[in-house]
Amino acid sequence: MLVLLHTSPVHVPVFEALRDAHHPGLALRHVVREELLERARVAGPASVTEDLGELLASAAADGAGAVLCTCSSIGGVAEALAEDAGLPVLRLDRPMAARAVALGPRVTVLATTHSTLGPTVALVEEEAARAGRPVDVRTVLVDGAWELFLAGDRVGYLGLVAEALDAIGPADADVVVLAQASIADAADQARTTVPVLSSPRPGLAAAASAAAPAE
Incomplete structure (x- = not known):
């Protein structure tokens, strides 16, 4: 299973369509947290580190094979937490x-x-x-x-x-x-x-x- 972390719900159908076209059979789970982008815009990307750590830990506990962060503003923060999370964490860009x-x-x-x-x-x-x-x-x-x-x-x-x-x-x-x-x-x-x-x-x-x- 691949967990996708979004900061807007508009991305969900986009990635569902891409999965259907290019990766049929890939199990996706979407997590949408709009407030993370707003906080990053106001206080900087590092301000969402704790929340991202909790989300990644939850994904690992649920058996995710990897996590993909689709938000460019916080993707680097998510990627840097991969070792602590114990699973691959990728930034989309x-x-x-x-x-x-x-x-x-x-x-x-x-x-x-x-x-x-x-x-x-x-x-x-x-x-x-x-x-x-x-x-x-x-x-x-x-x-x-x-x-x-x-x-x-x-x-x-x-x-x-x-x-x-x-x-x-x-x-x-x-x-x-x-x-x-x-x-x-x-x-x-x-x-x-x-x-x-x-x-x-x-x-x-x-x-x-x-x-x-x-x-």
């Missing part, structure tokens, strides 16, 4: 970051909430160092988009992100990283010729592998 640094040194990280930018930039830089590649990370915060997300206006939310993507061209970046799972679908609407990477599909694939029973 790590495979995406590894792919990004392989595509070129100029990486643009695009997000709709400020709390996501710092952790994602740090992750990209970490993956670049691990690969021995140079990296120059630029950030784009899409003003006004997060308010639309909170209001439930998904069409408007993704539309603003797509507009921001279209403002990025080959002269600006080698690759764009979408820092949140909630904006992944904006890549399908954008017309930019720069490669745009999102986290849900590669992140779930990595977690599915980690959760598989050892042969």
